[in-house]
Amino acid sequence: MSITYLEAIREAQAKALADDPRVFIYGQDVGAFGGAFKATKNLALEFPDRVIDAPISEDAIIGSAIGSALEGMRPIIEMQFADFSTPGFNQIVNHAATLFWRTQLPCPITIRLPSGGTSGSGAFHSQSMEAIYAHYPGLVVMTPATVEDAYSMLLEAVAIDDPVIFCEHKYLYYHLKAEKLPTEAMPAGKARISRAGRDVTIVAYSAMVHEALAVAEELSTEGIEIEVVDLRTIKPLDTDTIMASVARTGRLLCVGESWPWGGVTAEVIARVATEGFNLLDAPPQRLNAKDTPIPFHPNLWLMHRPTARSIAMAVRNLLRL
């Protein structure tokens, strides 16, 4: 038996619904239809009152999630695509994220964002929004890269008393499989060393972890040993694990699928440069998507985002610095 990243997300939601009567799922087409990606498949059958179809009203969807949380509920919101969280942006960053600071009342809402690129999805169904939400105080931002993390982190997101932006990668939905669901989990806020190595640290998250691991595998045949750090949670950022890895390797490449300006890779490099400058043997490097809207055609798309090929090139350049 094997389970995909998408099935893990479905199973986590099934468990959350079964374990806690305060949990409900609200989003577009999540009910009988089972969600655009089938992440809520059959959940409405099992929990008919707690898996609810919403109108196409992202602002009202998030606003009502906040209200229900004030009443002690623990909503899981499915944004059909991360890209469509922008009409709900105001309620996320100005309302959910400020609620605890203003009132001392918790705001336990989980907002699932099907994120990242799949070929052919174009400018409005491919975005990665983690950096923009991480910018705002009052939000936890998770970016699971493995089937096990997709499951355990989603359960943890539901249990956390604060708003969690859960960035699940659409490319991993079907491609990534595990033998079984985990029974133990690393806590949120801790990064994982996905592969140990002595020569270069690649800090990555979400789908880019797998591109980095592929490069590490490839370059190890040439004797280049890459350490891959999977951030898991980008806010809070596990600076300690990053710094410890850079202390071992002396070289840092940070890879993100989102756009270059500001963002996660810039933040990681800023922290390493300010707090661990003396650990570096070479200028820290980063690789992001190109600074254009995400293109539709596979020829363009493959060049737009970082891939194992461009990451390998960046690692070789970094080793020459």
Next chain:
Amino acid sequence: MDTRAIPDAISSFREQCMKAFRFMLQSRVLDEKMASLYRGGKIHGGVFLGKGQEAVSAATGMSLLKGDIFSPLIRDGAGRLAFGEPIIDAVRTYMGSALGPMRGREGNVHRGRPAEGLLPMISHLGAMISVVNGMLIGRRFKKIQNTVGAVSLGDGATSTGAFHEALNQAAVEKLPLVLVVTNNQFAYSTPNSRQFACRHLVDKAVGYGVAGHSMDGTDLKACLETISAAVAAARQGQGPQLVVATLLRLCGHGEHDDAHYIDPELRNSALGRDCLVLAESFLTEQGWADAKIIKSWRKDAVRKVEEVVAAVQHEPGPDPYKEDWSALSTRHLSEGSQSL
């Protein structure tokens, strides 16, 4: 007067009007004091008055029961008092007291007691409606019945996407929501003619499939009757109710604004009448109060405000060195307390 001789309904309505009037008066007096402190440089940030809107606001607060939800907007001093907010919450929040409900983290009208159903507004107009929807949905999950959520809005908020999404959502979910829109003719300086093109804002109700009500917002009796009927309908399961009160804002957007853009002709029209003056005449005409009683009520209202202000002036502001700089309740996930 021997109240036993009066039928219950009339007696009760008389009591309602008198109670509402006193909330209106208390709110006006509190507003005047806050404006005075603002002019004296004693208040940091803005001051926003409810002048001219006390009748509709008081009527909204009074139509709700303990346990209901009320999401006031910036001109709802009277409604807040009627819903049970103590005067000291307003004064402490305006004056930045660390002992207030917002502890200096928020000011002026951004206050509330959400655990008691009184929501602290964010500035983005229309945003509170769907939050109240969510509270009502939460209560439905918890099988709490006979509950109502009221949201106060202005004419400007009806132009937002949030208003549209939330009213539609409430209609789809058949929630016991009462939206009280006070059309005071101006959103800051923008007149109705640049805000919407429908004949009357209440016409929007039919488009959303919700009940619509409208009344003269300067008329306390009409406000009490209309809003309590709307609240009762919502409570009885008749779904969302859109109430539109028409009046003129008798002050600037905030105390920083002299409202020079309001045409004097409009000020002198029936729309520009002061609901507090009209309510006073109404009570007097009905023989329910006279000038002497009203004077004593005003004196009482002034005394209450002065006492609170005198006490709050001695209260400390927040200490930035002792502030808990965490935006998350889950402390170990908070980056806020780290210096980056």
